[in-house]
Amino acid sequence: MTYVITRLCIDCVDRGCVEVCPVECIYEPLHAAPPERPAMLYIHPTQCISCGACEPECPWGAIYEDRELPDLLQADAAINVLCEEHPSAFAVAVPVRDATGQIIRKSRPSVPAVAANRSRWGVK
16 A cells, blocks of 8 residues: 555645655656656655555645545556656655755645546546
C-alpha cells in the first residue's frame, strides 16, 4: 500500500503535502514537464511509508491511498512511478520559502475552484 498523487494536482501544486511528509518521498519534475510527466507532484512508491499524513493536507483532494483510487484515476498510480523509474528527471520537492526562510503557503482554493478542477478531470 502507498499513496498516489493524482492528475488533480496538475497545475495546482499546493505543497502542503510536502511540509508534512516525514520521509521526503514527494518529488517534483526538474525540468519543463513533457506530456508523459505532467506538472504536478509525485509520491515515490517505494519510499512512501503509507503514513497518510499527506492526504488531508491537499486542498485539491488529489491524494489517495492506492487501493482507494477511483476507477477514473487508476492510471495515475503508474504516473507516480515515473519518479522512481527516471530519478534524474526528478528532485525531492521542498516547501517554497521567503528570504527569511519562512514557508510561503499558497492560498487555499475555494470550494468552487476545487469543484471546477475535479470536473476538468471528470472526477465527482
